[in-house]
Amino acid sequence: MRYAIGVDAGGTHLRVALVDEKGNLLRKEARVVGPSRDPQLFFEQINKLIKEVAGSSLSKLAGIGLGLPGICNQREGIIHQLPHYPTWKDVPVIEWMRQKFSCPVVFDNDANMAALGEKWKGATQKFSSFIMLTLGTGIGGGLFLDNKLWRGEEGFAGEVGHMVVEKNGRQCACGNRGCWEMYASAGAIPKGTTAENLSKEADQGSPTAKKFWEEFGNYLGLGIANLANITGVEHFVIGGGIAGAFSHLIEPAKSVIQHSTYGRLAEKIVLLPTALKGDAALLGSSFCVLNSKA
């Protein structure tokens, strides 16, 4: 049996797991920690947790897979940039990791890794094309087209959260206005509350909370309809921290998708909740190590 370390480093969480080639998570640790201004500091935290989780298996690893919250250029082994962290510029991930670990290291955007996870062990095992959407701090996108990830010409694909759906709309931290993620991610949650609270309140019948999720779901549907019209992809998986509110989102989203997707594509769109929850990117990054064809 071969083993990999999978890492899922999101905007506000860090998860590390030891995974075998059947996709079993043998050991898993999570920390509430996001990237810091100093990328080296962040990688020190990652590396510490890797060593902790790997334990005595460290020397026998098939490799380490990293799902990272930034724009990853795999040809050059660097993270081009990280949202909201201007100090991260062309961070040499592979070089830094090679200095610390002797096993192979692969990396990719966390939404891409989540897509690979869902394909391997999750909701989309039988689909040759789908789009993974991670609703978290923002909206990440993983485009899986014709049995492989489509990463764009230089790794920039999947920044779906910055698709403008409302010209001159809400101000986004990226500097632009009307970005999708200002309406259908944590960016849409009012200050002073959380997605969990709003979900609980909607469960209990609060009209305000229900109204919030309805609008959130409508915008989610609008963006999905846009993605479908552009790419002709019919299967969408919803993951990320806010996926827990899927039951509140699904009907409002479907209703807008039905109306906004062009022609007969509308009736073909399928929305799936993540089957792996917080483990999607962990499994995907392990898969990248254990199956080098990815």
Place this chain on the structure above:
Amino acid sequence: MRYAIGVDAGGTHLRVALVDEKGNLLRKEARVVGPSRDPQLFFEQINKLIKEVAGSSLSKLAGIGLGLPGICNQREGIIHQLPHYPTWKDVPVIEWMRQKFSCPVVFDNDANMAALGEKWKGATQKFSSFIMLTLGTGIGGGLFLDNKLWRGEEGFAGEVGHMVVEKNGRQCACGNRGCWEMYASAGAIPKGTTAENLSKEADQGSPTAKKFWEEFGNYLGLGIANLANITGVEHFVIGGGIAGAFSHLIEPAKSVIQHSTYGRLAEKIVLLPTALKGDAALLGSSFCVLNSKA
């Protein structure tokens, strides 16, 4: 030398050409005619013009390639639907053509055919990935990714004109509001004038016409930025009837692209005018016949 007939049937034009395998247009005819409610009537017009252009070469053709203004399902040999023509439903193109012609017949969406034309003999010969945009009655999109057309799971890819860029915006004929093509295609041209007139007026310094193209270009740029953020594609070719106004559009479009494309992808975006003008889809559909790998 092998010869093909290429057909470009758009919303308001029909063009047919005899093309050799080097990409020379040996004979070309054009008619101002669009699809009619009765699809059979439209194909009779197409077939008449094919016979006229092919002449004595008809019996020696390598095949006929059709660029058609609808959603094409190549596996089933049908047009699923045509914008604004509800009477067109699963039209059996291939079956109909086989009844009339003995040579092989291939078909695809006109924007896809234009993309193949630009790749073969036009603006994008050296690029492995690009998006073709045809600005005409609406906005057609051809996604050329990693050296091949991406048609979606069932041929629905590329309906980029129906991407919503302004929720609750202008009413589109598709039934939705705020579709991109209501702002950056003939759909944005005020009644009583034409793109040619507005172009001429802008050339002559008219502030109203200049303002019109500035806004048009801004919206063009907004949609391109969205496409870039989603797909990570960096090269865009602008064709179609309105491509003649490229010089008026380019700067306003670039300025919005610079601002709305996420992160460092912004500096990588390249906008190219069509190198083939009205011949792009004719050449692409001929290429489909003469090079069966497409």
